[in-house]
Structures are given as C-alpha cells and as structure tokens.
Amino acid sequence: MSLLVVGSVAFDSVKTPFGEREEILGGSATYFSTAASYFTDVNLVAVVGEDFPEHDINFLKSRGINVEGLERQSGKTFRWKGEYGFQLNEANTLETHLNVFETFRPTIPQSYSNSEVVFLANIDPELQSEVLRQVNSPKIIACDTMNFWISGKRESLLNTLKSVDVLIINDGEARQLAMEANLVKAAGVIRSYGPKHVIVKRGEYGALMFNSKSVFAAPAYPLENVFDPTGAGDSFAGGFLGYLASTRNFTEASMRQAVIFGSVMASFVVEDFSLNRIRALDYEEILNRYREFKRLTHFEDAGDIFNR
Amino acid sequence: MSLLVVGSVAFDSVKTPFGEREEILGGSATYFSTAASYFTDVNLVAVVGEDFPEHDINFLKSRGINVEGLERQSGKTFRWKGEYGFQLNEANTLETHLNVFETFRPTIPQSYSNSEVVFLANIDPELQSEVLRQVNSPKIIACDTMNFWISGKRESLLNTLKSVDVLIINDGEARQLAMEANLVKAAGVIRSYGPKHVIVKRGEYGALMFNSKSVFAAPAYPLENVFDPTGAGDSFAGGFLGYLASTRNFTEASMRQAVIFGSVMASFVVEDFSLNRIRALDYEEILNRYREFKRLTHFEDAGDIFNR
Numbered sequence: 001m002s003l004l005v006v007g008s009v010a011f012d013s014v015k016t017p018f019g020e021r022e023e024i025l026g027g028s029a030t031y032f033s034t035a036a037s038y039f040t041d042v043n044l045v046a047v048v049g050e051d052f053p054e055h056d057i058n059f060l061k062s063r064g065i066n067v068e069g070l071e072r073q074s075g076k077t078f079r080w081k082g083e084y085g086f087q088l089n090e091a092n093t094l095e096t097h098l099n100v101f102e103t104f105r106p107t108i109p110q111s112y113s114n115s116e117v118v119f120l121a122n123i124d125p126e127l128q129s130e131v132l133r134q135v136n137s138p139k140i141i142a143c144d145t146m147n148f149w150i151s152g153k154r155e156s157l158l159n160t161l162k163s164v165d166v167l168i169i170n171d172g173e174a175r176q177l178a179m180e181a182n183l184v185k186a187a188g189v190i191r192s193y194g195p196k197h198v199i200v201k202r203g204e205y206g207a208l209m210f211n212s213k214s215v216f217a218a219p220a221y222p223l224e225n226v227f228d229p230t231g232a233g234d235s236f237a238g239g240f241l242g243y244l245a246s247t248r249n250f251t252e253a254s255m256r257q258a259v260i261f262g263s264v265m266a267s268f269v270v271e272d273f274s275l276n277r278i279r280a281l282d283y284e285e286i287l288n289r290y291r292e293f294k295r296l297t298h299f300e301d302a303g304d305i306f307n308r
Numbered sequence: 309m310s311l312l313v314v315g316s317v318a319f320d321s322v323k324t325p326f327g328e329r330e331e332i333l334g335g336s337a338t339y340f341s342t343a344a345s346y347f348t349d350v351n352l353v354a355v356v357g358e359d360f361p362e363h364d365i366n367f368l369k370s371r372g373i374n375v376e377g378l379e380r381q382s383g384k385t386f387r388w389k390g391e392y393g394f395q396l397n398e399a400n401t402l403e404t405h406l407n408v409f410e411t412f413r414p415t416i417p418q419s420y421s422n423s424e425v426v427f428l429a430n431i432d433p434e435l436q437s438e439v440l441r442q443v444n445s446p447k448i449i450a451c452d453t454m455n456f457w458i459s460g461k462r463e464s465l466l467n468t469l470k471s472v473d474v475l476i477i478n479d480g481e482a483r484q485l486a487m488e489a490n491l492v493k494a495a496g497v498i499r500s501y502g503p504k505h506v507i508v509k510r511g512e513y514g515a516l517m518f519n520s521k522s523v524f525a526a527p528a529y530p531l532e533n534v535f536d537p538t539g540a541g542d543s544f545a546g547g548f549l550g551y552l553a554s555t556r557n558f559t560e561a562s563m564r565q566a567v568i569f570g571s572v573m574a575s576f577v578v579e580d581f582s583l584n585r586i587r588a589l590d591y592e593e594i595l596n597r598y599r600e601f602k603r604l605t606h607f608e609d610a611g612d613i614f615n616r
Contacts, residue, residue, distance in 0.1 A: 017489075181394040182532060182533070184532045205513040206525075206527070208530060215604055216607070217604050218607075219514075219516075219525035219527065222491065225490070243613070247613070253607075259607070260610075261610075287610055287614070294607075296522075296524065297524075297607075298564070299524070299526075299567070300564070301602065302565065302595055302599070305551070305595075306595070
C-alpha cells in the first residue's frame with residue numbers, strides 16, 4: 001500500500017552533551033519518510049526553499065521516496081535550533097525560523113490521491129484537515145500534534161481528530177489534550193474524540209498503544225549511546241505506518257508488530273545525528289533489532305506456582 | 309526457601325491528589341514482607357516502639373510472617389510524612405521522625421540465621437553489612453539503598469555491595485551511584501561494584517533488569533487509579549524475592565518471572581493507601597494480573613516481512 005506523509009523538511013542545528021551539528025537535514029516528513037521507506041512506497045508532501053540542495057533531494061529519491069509533492073518555493077528552508085541536556089528526553093528550542101514553511105498550504109498531487117495510508121505530521125490542524133479533503137478515502141489515517149496546537153488551536157485539532165484513526169502523541173501532550181493526569185484515562189478521553197487507537201510516546205521509556213480491546217506496552221531499546229533524540233518520534237511513526245502499509249492488515253497483532261518496528265526505527269535514529277544512522281540500514285539489521293526487542297521483553301508463563 | 313528481610317516498620321502520613329491518611333501502617337520491611345508472604349515464609353527483622361499496636365503485629369502473623377525478629381523498644385515507632393503531586397512518581401518528604409529506628413542495630417535471631425534469601429531494605433549500609441555478618445552463607449542477597457546513603461556513606465555502601473547479588477534501585481539513584489547519565493552504562497558500572505544483577509525501578513515506567521547476559525524490560529501495569537505510590541518499590545522487591553525463594557532457582561528465566569511478580573505486587577499496592585490492597589489478595593488475583601502483564605507485552609515474531 002502507498003503511504004502519504006505531509007509534514008516538514010528542515011535544517012536543524014542541534015547541540016547534545018555528545019556533540020554539536022549545524023544545519024543538518026531534519027524535519028518531521030524527512031525522518032518519517034526515510035524510516036518508512038524500508039517497508040513501503042512513500043509519497044512525500046512538504047515545502048523547501050531555494051537553498052535546499054539537490055543532493056538531499058537525491059538522497060530521498062535514492063530511498064525510493066516519491067518527491068513529486070515536495071514543493072520548492074522562493075525563500076529559505078525551515079530552520080530549527082535546539083539543545084538537549086543529559087536527560088535527552090526533551091529539547092530546549094533556541095530558534096525557530098519557519099521561512100517557506102510559514103505559508104505552506106499542502107497540495108496533494110493527483111498521483112498521490114489514492115494513498116491508502118496517510119500520516120499527518122505535526123503541522124497546523126487546519127492544514128491537516130485540508131489534506132484529508134484532498135485524499136480519496138484512505139484505509140487508515142494517523143496524525144501527530146504538539147502542545148502549541150493543543151493550546152492554540154484546540155477546536156481545529158478536535159475537528160481533525162474526528163477523522164483520525166491513530167493519534168501518535170507524547171505523554172505530556174496526551175495529558176494536556178485530555179486534561180487528565182492519568183494516562184489510561186487520558187487515552188480513553190482521546191479515543192472519545194475520534195481516534196480508535198492512541199499511541200503514547202514516552203521517549204526513553206517506550207510507547208503505549210491503547211484501543212478498545214487492550215493496552216500494549218513496548219519498551220524503548222536500552223542504548224549505551226544515545227547521540228541525538230531529534231526525529232525519534234517521527235521515525236517511530238514511519239516504522240509503525242510503513243510496516244502497516246506493507247502488511248496491508250490492521251489487526252491487533254499487526255498493530256503491535258508495527259509498534260515494535262516503529263521502536264526499532266526510533267532506536268536507530270537516535271544513535272547518530274540527523275538521519276545518518278538510517279540512511280542505509282540493511283534489512284537484516286532491522287530484523288535483528290526486532291528480535292532483540294523480543295528477547296528484551298520475553299518472559300515465561302507463571303505456571304501453577306501456588307500449587308506446588 | 310526462607311526469606312529474611314531487615315528494614316523499617318513505620319507509621320506514614322500520606323497526602324496524594326486523591327486523599328489523605330494519617331498514621332497508617334507502612335515501612336519498607338512491612339511492605340516487603342507482606343508482598344513476599346504470598347510466595348514463601350518470611351523472617352522479619354525490624355524495630356517498633358511502645359506505641360505499636362498488637363493488631364498490626366497480629367496482621368503480620370496472619371500473613372504467616374515470622375515476627376520473632378521484630379524488636380519492641382521504649383520510645384515511639386518511626387514516623388514519616390510525605391505528599392505526592394499529580395505525577396505521583398516522587399514523594400515530597402515533609403517530616404521524618406526516626407524515633408526508635410535511630411538507634412536500631414539489627415540482631416538476627418538464631419532461628420533466622422539459615423535464611424537462604426536475604427533482602428536488605430533501605431537502611432544504613434553499615435547496618436546492612438552487620439546483618440550479613442550474622443547470616444550463614446545465603447544463596448542470594450539483594451539490597452536497596454537511596455540518595456542519602458549514596459552521597460553520605462558511599463564507601464560503606466560500596467563495601468556492602470561487594471557481597472550483594474542483586475541491587476534493586478531507582479533510576480535516579482542508579483545514575484547517582486554510578487556517576488553516569490546513561491542507564492545501560494550505569495548498570496555496567498554498578499555491576500563492577502559487585503552485584504551480578506541490577507534492577508532499575510522506574511515507577512510508572514516499569515523496571516529494567518541488567519546482568520552479564522541480557523537486559524529485561526518490564527512495563528508497569530497501566531492503572532486507571534493510582535491512589536498512593538508509597539511502598540511500591542518494597543512490594544516489588546517482596547514479590548521478586550518471594551517468587552525466587554519459592555522457585556528455589558535463580559536462572560535467567562526465573563529472574564524474569566520474578567520481575568513480573570514484583571511488578572504485579574507493586575501494581576496492587578498502589579491501588580489503595582497503606583497495605584490495604586495487599587492485606588488479603590487471593591492467588592487467582594495475583595495469577596490473573598501476571599497473565600495481564602503477558603497480554604500487555606506480547607507481540608508476534610517479525611516473520612519474513614522483507615521477502616514477500
């Protein structure tokens with residue numbers, strides 16, 4: 001199945017306790033589509049400025065990503081600058097220059113309009129709704145959002161959520177959106193807004209997936225070297241939806257496997273700056289890390305311990 | 309196998325966003341031994357004052373806990389007062405009155421000295437070492453500690469750790485003890501101090517167990533109603549060591565099951581104030597929650613997804 005993503009392509013300047021990089025390739029749609037490209041065909045919609053180099057476009061193409069929807073506008077590409085402390089869980093944003101992203105109105109190319117899986121990355125919820133008006137009944141729609149939209153455009157966001165199947169969101173944002181401190185209850189409140197599945201990302205603590213039938217808890221992969229957490233959430237979403245698009249089924253079992261593939265892609269991306277670690281993974285690396293998640297979480301049944 | 313615990317018996321005054329209780333039964337040894345009592349025989353060593361009521365001793369006895377080592381001294385029982393915010397992850401201590409606990413020197417009764425499993429709850433590491441001098445080569449020794457001893461009695465603590473098989477510790481404390489921000493590396497540093505297994509408790513995020521062979525990640529049970537997190541860590545340790553003592557084997561597979569039984573007991577204890585929820589569990593409730601942990605974490609193998 002083909003997978004449509006609408007989001008940002010950006011240049012990031014990032015400082016972590018382990019190093020510093022200026023103007024490296026980033027953006028939600030970039031991380032998402034690169035992670036998803038290992039699983040399925042990806043249709044990218046985003047905007048870049050005149051300064052966006054051909055070699056970065058060629059990289060996306062080399063991953064088999066369809067860039068017909070990557071608009072180039074006069075002006076500069078979106079820039080973000082941030083730093084992380086030793087906890088690495090939350091970025092401190094130092095500068096945001098939206099540049100061409102400020103007036104971005106996503107146009108879905110005709111060739112994308114039958115995409116069966118759609119990911120609305122973290123953009124203005126009004127634009128998210130505009131995207132949905134341009135696609136022909138996708139099989140599954142997922143979206144991300146952030147505190148800025150939850151507090152500033154709550155009504156628009158709730159309107160978008162009515163059409164969304166899977167909300168992928170941070171734990172703090174889930175609490176804020178639901179106005180409820182307990183995460184289990186918060187997920188229930190969010191499901192009442194529309195999404196049948198709520199995936200709560202908890203950084204180094206992994207992810208929880210809630211639906212009407214069950215809760216699934218996935219750990220994050222315990223890494224000795226986390227270099228740069230930028231893009232982890234979008235790479236998670238890319239692995240998650242990329243896998244679902246490739247299996248063409250959305251059963252509980254597939255959704256759980258998809259959460260693990262999302263966690264696998266996130267675990268790779270944080271091992272280096274930018275997309276460096278996921279530019280050229282081989283399939284065996286991805287499968288091996290999946291198997292490591294299996295070993296990481298496996299335990300035997302209890303048996304009949306109280307009747308010995 | 310018999311299980312020895314040395315720790316505190318206390319009266320707690322606790323305020324959470326959901327209610328408030330004064331002078332309720334608490335203390336590390338109380339939570340630990342009650343949780344462990346569902347699995348094995350427990351030998352308790354602690355101290356109480358003249359004010360400690362007979363009905364609380366009778367409760368411990370009713371759980372089959374051996375209270376021969378529960379000293380009564382002139383003076384008052386240890387009191388702790390604390391409160392939790394909505395995050396519920398860390399208590400803000402308002403008052404600590406050590407009372408009879410201040411001069412506590414644990415004496416291990418002759419009848420306990422062959423205990424095969426030993427838990428040194430969070431007490432002065434010098435007292436922990438004194439306990440170890442009074443027991444005859446136990447099969448497994450586990451201990452807990454806290455920031456106060458890590459910073460104030462580091463040398464004594466390192467000395468105790470040389471004899472310890474399993475350290476059960478909070479994530480912040482693991483980082484502080486190892487002087488290392490990355491948890492995987494921190495666990496490696498701590499293992500170099502002596503413990504073959506390091507269990508890192510992460511509150512609502514579950515626990516990680518590190519040894520030379522593997523890492524095991526266990527989630528916390530996602531509860532809709534967390535009433536009072538007091539005692540969760542000690543109840544975890546009680547379920548963990550209680551199960552190990554009952555199985556009489558310390559293989560990797562048993563240790564992992566033990567982490568889940570620890571998580572099960574912790575998940576019950578936080579559902580009500582004090583020990584209320586674990587005073588009278590039935591075995592089926594415990595096994596059912598273990599099975600829920602299995603459902604919570606289960607996912608299928610990846611299969612041959614890249615060769616379809």
